[in-house]
Amino acid sequence: MKRMRKRGYISILLLLAAGTALSGCSQSSGNGEEQTAPGQEKVTIKFWHRWPESQQALEQAIKEFSEKYPNIQVELPSIASAQYPTQLQAAVASNDLPDIFANTNAVPLDQLNRLGLIRDIDDVFKEGQKDKFYEGTWTEGFTTLDGKVYALPHFTPRRYAHVLYYNKNVLKNAGLTENDVPKSWDDLLKVGAKIKQSGSDVYPLILGIKTDWLSNGYLGQMGTAIKPEVVPNDGFNLKTGQYEFDSPGYVESIEFIKKLQDEKLLHPNSLVIDYREASSLFAGGKAAFVIDGTFLSSELQQNNKFNDFGVAPLPTKDGKPQYYAFQGETKATLHVSKNTKHYEEVKLFLQFYMDRYYTKQLELGIEGSPIIEQNKTVKVDNPPFVEAQKIQDQTFVLSPHPYTRNRAAVQVNTELNGKKPKETVGKILEGYLAGQIKDVKAQLSLLSSGYNKALQESIDKVNKAGTPIQLTDYQFPNWVPLQPYATDKYGELKK
């Protein structure tokens, strides 16, 4: 019995000893890493992103990079876009951010910087290299803070425009040609009636209304043909300095979709599906047209293996011109962790990135480059992609942004986060089509007042904290919608 007891003690001691030894091991390995000299021994840099469409191009670019720099390994895990903010939250909480990581709406640039999580990357750029990017790329609060670059664009910042995709086979079966692709709402109604006659289960238009962020965009973009003062990006009237979701632009666009539904020209599944289900049904020949972002082009080719489609500008009321505002907001960017131990290697990688990844994504028909010259010189044998890029380029117009006018607007935006109503124009469209909302204008007015109240409260809070900013900083009387708002225009406002 005594022996058994002894054995028991011994086994506990052994367990404890093993535990201590294991923790000792982990410590020693940590010390070992710190001793590694950058650039001489094998180094691994971690890179997190949230763009599934870029995965293939990134893998190819990283492979080329590893061949050029065999001592630098780039780890690129595949992260589901929806999980990305949560994963980043966990990394921040455990102080374990990857060396390079993609931005997310969940944590704006200003907040990342104030939390001491990112570092400036000014020295990544060679002399004059920054000037090769699109005008407006280096905007305070989006890519730069106090003049220093903190975010490197991943795609062209003039992304994404909303376009109309047409299925060539469906058009052919209905006896139509590419010349019949609608330019105005009336055209769509006329062409739609012909398509509806051609087959019982084929509809003129399909939308993935469950994806409300996409609906927000195309409703706003179509709305600019009716009321151009309201920018489609966020429903803000840059003349009055107020959110105006109840502008005729939004109201009439929503009512037009309702009309399509009433006249059975909108695929009935539209209300219950998301944008990818909609594009799959479109590729499957169930609809002649689908409205989506310019990024759908590569999605259809890569995932749906579908090539018989064309791209056209969105049809608008009376066929009037439309636009999407480029206000310096680069939606897809990369940050470098402040705690990176391998900044020299990261720099090499980012330089390679600008030279090679940007062109690779063009070659593969994924998205345009942030560098103007590359978009002109790289040969791309992909007609729908080229057409989509052309339309995108025409759609984006450099427009004013309060960030550039008063730096305090960045703080106001950080304050605004979480205070804006959770409601969206896309959700209101869903409610209107489902018959739950009877008065769409009243619902949109409610949304506008919620946004305006939150904006005013945030401005007041920033003012109280000692940084002066007024609502007038959000008004741009010298702006002419649809005309580029160059940097010198901000100067005129000061006079």
Added chain:
Amino acid sequence: MQRTISRFVWPASRRTRIRYLWAYALIGPQLLFFLAFTVYPIVMSYVYSFYEWSGFGPLEQFIGWDNFAKLVQEQAFWNAFRNSLIYMAATTLILMPSTLILALMLNRALFKGKVFYRTLYFLPVVTTTSTIGIVMKFIFGNENALVNEVLLGIGLISKPIPWLGQADTAMLVLIVIGAWKFYGMMLVYWLAGLQSLPKEVFEAARTDGANPLQTLRFITLPLLMPVAAVILLLTVVNSMHVFDLVKTLTGGGPFYATETVDLYIYNYAFSTSGFPQIGYASAAGIVFGVAIFILTGCLGLWAKRLQQTGGKH
């Protein structure tokens, strides 16, 4: 008093002491996990609810009861609360009687193919809920979807019904599928309850000449009441926490018509297109948790009373 003290006396024998040590050593890891992954998150959600926090950076903005004040004024929260209650009440009303009747049938010794039917009804329980949600979305679709095709085929309807595109029908479909998913589980609960009833009472009833209906009315049902109360409790708690089915089947739509509280919390805490509001979502979780606690507490008390009176039968 003496009894209470004697519980904490360190065992006299060394052998017993070692056995105690081993017992604690063995439950230790589980206890640690329980503290780390159950107790700690619950405590922290109470802490978060008093902060304005997006999940990034330290907890700095203490805002007192503001999240709770905003929550009780939020129409969308009460809409989600109402939806959760409707779903809970409807699934419970469908499930309680229907599963009992089927369990009574399956419990009869003469019934053939019992095991087959039990397995058949249990299949949805073991199927992943999100998979069911996605598949059902197509079955209850508008065009080229099974349900509408069948109804059109037999002439019950003249045009397809947008099942998930209308507020009322979307909730109806959600309830029916939710009930179907939990049907097998309820059946197992009832069967376990039925099989635990004392056989002697039924034999005595048969000897006394009671017919099956009388046996059911005066013996089976009264004896089952304590079990029924527990089953009711489990059904209520389960249906109040419906999440994955709503997320995949309707996404809470159309226009929040099927958004339940769990989905509402998720949308605020893990919003991917906007800004996550962990503090506010925690406050919503706490209010809802307290509501469920009160509801189940009342049901628990009722179940206890039934168990006491049931024992006297």
